[in-house]
Amino acid sequence: MRPVLLLLASLGLAAAENGIDAWLRYAALPCDVRKSASVPARIVALNGTQTSPVYTAGQELHKGIQGILHKDLPVTNTSVNGSSITIGTVNAFASTGHVLPELDLTGDGFWLSIKNDSVQIAGQNERGALYGTFQYLSMLAQGNFTEVTYESNPSAPIRWVNQWDNMDDTGTHGSIERGYAGPSIFFAEGLIVEDLTRVSQYARLMASIGLNGIIVNNVNANVNLLNSTNMAGLGRIADAMRPWGVRMGISLNFDSPRTLGKLTTADPLDQGVIEWWDDIATKLHGHVPDFAGVLVKANSESQPGPLTYNRTLADGANLFARAIKPHGDAIVMFRAFVYDNTINETNWKADRANAAVDFFRDLDGKFDDNVIVQIKYGPIDFQVREPVSPLFAHLEQTGTVIELQVTQEYLGQQCHLVYLPPLWKTILNFDMKVDGQPSLVRDIVSGERFNQKLAGYAAVVNVGTDKSWLGSHLAMSNFYAYGRLAWNPTSDDVAILEDWTRLTFGSDRTIIDTITKMSMESWPAHENYTGNLGIQSLTDITGPHYGPKPQSQDGNGWGQWTRADAKSIGMDRTVWNGTGYSGQYPPEVASMFENIESTPDDLLLWFHHVPYTQQLKSGKTVIQHFYDAHYDGAAVAQTFPEQWKAVKGLVDAERYDEVAFRLEYQAGHALVWRDAINDFYFNMSSIKDEQGRVGNHPWRIEAEDMTLDGYTIIRVDPFETASGFHAIRTTSNTTAGTATAKLDERFEAGTYDIAVNYFDVKGGRASYELFLNGKSLGTWLGNHEDKLGYTASPYPDGHSATRIYFRGVEAAKGDVLKIVGQPDGGEQAPLDYVSVLPSGTID
Ligand SMILES: *[C@@H]1O[C@H](CO)[C@@H](O)[C@H](O)[C@H]1NC(C)=O
Ligand SMILES: *[C@@H]1O[C@H](CO)[C@@H](O)[C@H](O)[C@H]1NC(C)=O
Ligand SMILES: *[C@@H]1O[C@H](CO)[C@@H](O)[C@H](O)[C@H]1NC(C)=O
Ligand SMILES: *[C@@H]1O[C@H](CO)[C@@H](O)[C@H](O)[C@H]1NC(C)=O
Ligand SMILES: *[C@@H]1O[C@H](CO)[C@@H](O)[C@H](O)[C@H]1NC(C)=O
Ligand SMILES: *[C@@H]1O[C@H](CO)[C@@H](O)[C@H](O)[C@H]1NC(C)=O
Ligand SMILES: *[C@@H]1O[C@H](CO)[C@@H](O)[C@H](O)[C@H]1NC(C)=O
Ligand SMILES: *[C@@H]1O[C@H](CO)[C@@H](O)[C@H](O)[C@H]1NC(C)=O
Ligand SMILES: *[C@@H]1O[C@H](CO)[C@@H](O)[C@H](O)[C@H]1NC(C)=O
Ligand SMILES: *[C@@H]1O[C@H](CO)[C@@H](O)[C@H](O)[C@H]1NC(C)=O
Numbered sequence: 001m002r003p004v005l006l007l008l009a010s011l012g013l014a015a016a017e018n019g020i021d022a023w024l025r026y027a028a029l030p031c032d033v034r035k036s037a038s039v040p041a042r043i044v045a046l047n048g049t050q051t052s053p054v055y056t057a058g059q060e061l062h063k064g065i066q067g068i069l070h071k072d073l074p075v076t077n078t079s080v081n082g083s084s085i086t087i088g089t090v091n092a093f094a095s096t097g098h099v100l101p102e103l104d105l106t107g108d109g110f111w112l113s114i115k116n117d118s119v120q121i122a123g124q125n126e127r128g129a130l131y132g133t134f135q136y137l138s139m140l141a142q143g144n145f146t147e148v149t150y151e152s153n154p155s156a157p158i159r160w161v162n163q164w165d166n167m168d169d170t171g172t173h174g175s176i177e178r179g180y181a182g183p184s185i186f187f188a189e190g191l192i193v194e195d196l197t198r199v200s201q202y203a204r205l206m207a208s209i210g211l212n213g214i215i216v217n218n219v220n221a222n223v224n225l226l227n228s229t230n231m232a233g234l235g236r237i238a239d240a241m242r243p244w245g246v247r248m249g250i251s252l253n254f255d256s257p258r259t260l261g262k263l264t265t266a267d268p269l270d271q272g273v274i275e276w277w278d279d280i281a282t283k284l285h286g287h288v289p290d291f292a293g294v295l296v297k298a299n300s301e302s303q304p305g306p307l308t309y310n311r312t313l314a315d316g317a318n319l320f321a322r323a324i325k326p327h328g329d330a331i332v333m334f335r336a337f338v339y340d341n342t343i344n345e346t347n348w349k350a351d352r353a354n355a356a357v358d359f360f361r362d363l364d365g366k367f368d369d370n371v372i373v374q375i376k377y378g379p380i381d382f383q384v385r386e387p388v389s390p391l392f393a394h395l396e397q398t399g400t401v402i403e404l405q406v407t408q409e410y411l412g413q414q415c416h417l418v419y420l421p422p423l424w425k426t427i428l429n430f431d432m433k434v435d436g437q438p439s440l441v442r443d444i445v446s447g448e449r450f451n452q453k454l455a456g457y458a459a460v461v462n463v464g465t466d467k468s469w470l471g472s473h474l475a476m477s478n479f480y481a482y483g484r485l486a487w488n489p490t491s492d493d494v495a496i497l498e499d500w501t502r503l504t505f506g507s508d509r510t511i512i513d514t515i516t517k518m519s520m521e522s523w524p525a526h527e528n529y530t531g532n533l534g535i536q537s538l539t540d541i542t543g544p545h546y547g548p549k550p551q552s553q554d555g556n557g558w559g560q561w562t563r564a565d566a567k568s569i570g571m572d573r574t575v576w577n578g579t580g581y582s583g584q585y586p587p588e589v590a591s592m593f594e595n596i597e598s599t600p601d602d603l604l605l606w607f608h609h610v611p612y613t614q615q616l617k618s619g620k621t622v623i624q625h626f627y628d629a630h631y632d633g634a635a636v637a638q639t640f641p642e643q644w645k646a647v648k649g650l651v652d653a654e655r656y657d658e659v660a661f662r663l664e665y666q667a668g669h670a671l672v673w674r675d676a677i678n679d680f681y682f683n684m685s686s687i688k689d690e691q692g693r694v695g696n697h698p699w700r701i702e703a704e705d706m707t708l709d710g711y712t713i714i715r716v717d718p719f720e721t722a723s724g725f726h727a728i729r730t731t732s733n734t735t736a737g738t739a740t741a742k743l744d745e746r747f748e749a750g751t752y753d754i755a756v757n758y759f760d761v762k763g764g765r766a767s768y769e770l771f772l773n774g775k776s777l778g779t780w781l782g783n784h785e786d787k788l789g790y791t792a793s794p795y796p797d798g799h800s801a802t803r804i805y806f807r808g809v810e811a812a813k814g815d816v817l818k819i820v821g822q823p824d825g826g827e828q829a830p831l832d833y834v835s836v837l838p839s840g841t842i843d
C-alpha cells in the first residue's frame with residue numbers, strides 16, 4: 001500500500017481524501033523540497049507520561065515529520081545535547097539543564113525557537129508546549145523552513161467549543177441541534193458511545209488551533225446525562241481529550257433536581273436543591289478531576305430557570321458556581337440568551353434585542369468570581385449581520401465570553417460557502433467607547449479592557465460523524481479560523497485562510513487564489529442574496545432556519561420583526577420614537593445609531609423604520625438596493641462553480657467533486673433566494689425594479705404552463721418560493737407524471753444551458769428524466785436529504801427548492817422538452833420551472 005501512495009505523491013497525483021484529517025494531513029512535500037529540507041535528528045519530549053500533552057506533542061511531531069518529509073525520527077524523553085527538537089514545559093527545560101532566554105509567557109503560551117539543528121518548544125504549561133509543536137508542524141507542512149524565534153500567548157484564557165449534541169433517548173442516534181454533518185460523535189442510544197476514536201481526533205483538531213475546552217452537550221440539556229452510567233461515560237470522554245490538553249465540561253438542565261432528583265423544587269436558594277447540586281458536583285469531579293465547567297441556558301425559550309422561582313439570574317448562576325468551587329478551577333458559563341419569546345408586535349416599543357441588557361445590566365457585580373457570562377455576538381441570534389451586543393459594554397465586574405457560530409445555522413447550513421472571519425472581525429473590531437475610552441470588543445473579551453481574569457471565546461461548532469466533520473470541506477476553514485482568531489483576534493483573515501488552504505489542499509498558487517477569492521466574496525454575497533441593510537437573514541425562523549421565508553419574521557412572539565408593510569420596513573430602535581435599544585450603547589455609539597444619517601447603510605433597517613423609498617448613502621432607495629443586492633449577490637454565487645474548476649486535477653478527485661457539488665447547489669439556491677426575496681417585497685411594496693428584472697424571467701417555461709399528464713398544479717407556500725407562485729406535483733404517489741412543452745419563438749437555433757428548478761423534499765427519492773425531442777438529456781434523483789446534511793423540508797418551499805443544469809444542449813424553436821417525474825415515498829416529483837438559457841445568461 002505505502003509504496004503505491006508514495007509513487008502517486010511523487011508523481012504529483014492527488015490520492016482520494018475524505019477530509020477526516022482536515023488541516024492536519026501532513027501531506028508529503030514535493031520530492032526536491034523534501035530532499036533539501038533539514039530537520040534535527042531526534043525528538044525529545046520532556047514527559048514520558050502517555051496522558052501528557054507533551055508526550056502527545058512528541059508523538060504528533062513524529063507522525064507529522066514522517067508524513068511531510070518521510071523521515072522517521074526517534075522520540076525519547078531524556079534531554080540530549082546536539083541536534084534535536086526538544087519539547088517541554090518551561091520548568092521541564094529548566095530542570096534538565098537547558099537555558100532559555102527570559103520569557104514572558106502567560107497561560108497556555110509557548111516559545112518556539114528554530115535554529116539550525118536545534119528546535120526548542122517550551123510551553124508555559126504542557127498545553128502550551130503542544131500548541132508550539134503544532135505551530136512548528138504547520139510551518140513544516142507548508143514547506144516553511146525559516147529560522148524563527150518568538151513567543152506567543154493567547155489573547156484570552158477561555159477558548160472553547162460548544163457542541164449542541166443531544167443525548168437522545170434509547171433507540172436513537174444522538175442528534176445535534178443545528179448540526180449539519182450527521183449524528184453525534186459523543187452520544188448514541190441515550191449513552192456515551194463506546195468507541196471514542198472520533199472524540200480524540202476532534203480534540204487533536206482543537207489542540208492544533210489552540211482551543212482548550214469543550215462543552216459536549218446541548219444547552220437544552222437532557223437530565224439523564226447526570227446519572228451514574230453517563231457520568232462514567234463523561235469520565236471516558238475527558239480521558240480521551242486530556243492528552244490533547246482539552247478540558248471537558250457539560251451543559252446542565254436547571255430543572256434537574258426536580259426531574260432527576262425527584263425534589264419538589266429547583267429553587268436555587270432551597271437547601272435541598274443546593275445539597276443536590278453539591279453532590280452532583282462532587283460526583284462529576286470524581287469522574288473528571290480536571291472538569292472545565294458548566295454551561296447554563298436558563299429562562300430562555302421556555303426553559304426553566306431561577307426566574308421561575310422569583311430568584312435572580314445571578315442566584316441561579318451562583319448556585320452552580322458554589323457547587324463546583326471546592327473542586328478546582330471549573331467555571332460557570334451563564335448564557336445571556338435570556339428573552340421572552342411571546343412578545344407582542346402591536347407594541348411598537350417591544351423589542352427582543354433589549355432583553356440581554358435588561359436582564360443582566362443590574363447583575364454586574366452580583367456573580368461569584370467563577371461565573372462568566374456568555375454573550376452571542378449580536379443581540380438577536382447569529383444573523384448574517386447584527387450590531388454588536390450592547391451587553392459587552394455593561395459588564396465591567398463580570399467576565400464575558402463572546403459566542404460565535406462555526407455551524408452555519410442561519411447562514412446556509414454548510415451547503416453555502418460563507419467564510420465567516422470577516423463577519424467576526426466586524427464584531428471584534430467594533431469600538432464600544434465605554435466611558436469615552438477605546439473599548440474594542442476583542443479587548444473586552446480578552447479581559448483586558450475591564451481587567452477580568454476570566455474572559456474569552458466560545459463557538460458552537462457542531463461537528464458530526466461525517467468524515468468531513470462539518471459536512472463540507474470548505475466550511476472547515478471557519479473552524480480553523482475560529483481557533484486562530486481566539487488565539488489572536490488581530491490575525492489577518494486572508495492570511496489565516498491561506499495557511500488553512502495550504503494545509504488542507506496544498507500550496508499550489510491556483511488553489512490558494514481560487515479559495516481565497518471565493519471565500520472572501522462569500523459573506524458579502526450571502527448577505528446580499530439573503531437579508532441586507534440590517535434586516536436580518538430573512539430565513540424561515542419558525543422552521544429550519546435555512547431557505548427564504550421573510551414573512552416568518554413577523555406576526556409572532558419571537559421578536560425578529562421587520563415590521564414590513566406596503567409602505568415601509570425596519571425596526572424603529574431609536575430612543576426618541578422607538579424601542580430605545582440604541583440607547584443601550586454608550587453615548588457616542590448610541591448617538592451614531594440614533595440618527596438615520598449616521599447609521600451605516602448595512603444596519604439601517606436594524607435601527608430605523610423607513611419608507612421603501614428612503615435614500616441610502618449610496619444614493620439608491622432601500623427597495624432598489626434590495627433588488628440590486630439580491631441580483632448582485634446571486635450573480636457572485638453563480639461564479640463559484642466556474643472558479644472551482646480551476647483547481648481540477650490539483651486537488652484529489654474525491655474532495656474536488658464534493659466541493660463542486662455543493663458550489664453548484666449553492667449557485668442554484670442563491671437564485672431561489674434572490675427571486676423569493678425580490679418577489680416578496682415587490683408584492684408587498686408594488687414598487688417596480690428600475691431595471692425591470694423582478695418578476696420578469698425571459699427564458700423560463702413555468703411547469704404549470706406545460707402540458708401535463710399525471711401532474712397537477714399546486715400553490716406553493718410560501719408563495720414567493722415558486723416562480724409564478726405555482727408548481728406541479730404528480731397526481732399519484734406511485735405513477736410517473738409527464739410535463740411537456742414546445743420551445744416557442746424565443747428560442748433561435750443554438751446552444752443552450754437547460755436548468756430545471758424542482759423541489760427536493762424529504763421523505764422519498766423521486767427520479768426525474770429530461771428529454772429533448774424524445775432524446776434523453778439525463779436523469780437525476782431527489783435525494784438531497786442524503787447528500788446535503790441540512791434541515792430538509794417535507795414540503796415544496798424555499799428549503800427544498802433547487803436547480804439542476806444540463807449544459808451545452810443544441811435546441812431550437814419547435815423542439816419538444818419533456819420531463820418525466822417518478823414519485824417515490826411521499827416525494828411527488830415536484831417541478832417549478834425550466835430555464836432554457838442562451839450561453840452566459842442567468843435566469
Ligand atoms: C521515559 O520513558 C521511559 C520509557 O520509554 C520511562 O520508563 C521513563 O519513566 C520515562 N521518563 C520520564 C522522566 O518520564
Ligand atoms: C508529565 O505529565 C503528567 C500528565 O500530564 C503531569 O502530571 C506531570 O506533572 C508531568 N511531569 C512533568 C515533569 O512535567
Ligand atoms: C549538555 O551539555 C551541558 C553543557 O556542556 C552539560 O552540562 C550536560 O551534561 C550535557 N547534557 C547531556 C545530556 O549530555
Ligand atoms: C549551524 O550548524 C552548523 C553545523 O552544525 C554550524 O557550523 C553553524 O554555526 C550553525 N549556525 C547557527 C546559526 O547556529
Ligand atoms: C514562515 O513562518 C514564520 C513563522 O510563522 C512566518 O513569520 C513567516 O512569514 C513564514 N514564511 C513564509 C514564507 O510563509
Ligand atoms: C442513565 O440514562 C440512560 C439513558 O439516557 C440509561 O440508558 C441508563 O440506564 C441510565 N443509567 C442509570 C444508572 O440509571
Ligand atoms: C413569584 O411571585 C409571584 C408574584 O409575586 C407569585 O404570584 C408567584 O407565586 C411566585 N412564584 C413562586 C414560585 O414563588
Ligand atoms: C397584542 O396586543 C394587542 C393590542 O393590545 C391585542 O389585541 C392582541 O390580542 C395581543 N396579541 C397577543 C398574541 O397577545
Ligand atoms: C414613530 O412611532 C410611531 C409608532 O408609535 C410610528 O407609527 C411612526 O412611523 C414613527 N415615526 C417615525 C418618524 O419613524
Ligand atoms: C452586494 O450588493 C451591492 C449592492 O448591489 C453591490 O454593490 C456589491 O458589489 C455586492 N457584493 C457582492 C459580493 O455581491
Ligand SMILES: *[C@@H]1O[C@H](CO)[C@@H](O)[C@H](O)[C@H]1NC(C)=O
Nearest residue numbers: 682683684685686719720725
Ligand atoms: C400579492 O400582493 C397582493 C396585494 O398587493 C395580494 O392580494 C396577493 O395575494 C399577493 N400575492 C400572493 C400570491 O400572495
Ligand SMILES: *[C@@H]1O[C@H](CO)[C@@H](O)[C@H](O)[C@H]1NC(C)=O
Nearest residue numbers: 732733763794825826827828
Ligand atoms: C402521498 O404523499 C403525500 C405527500 O407525502 C401524502 O400526504 C399522502 O398521504 C400520500 N398519499 C397516499 C395515498 O399515500
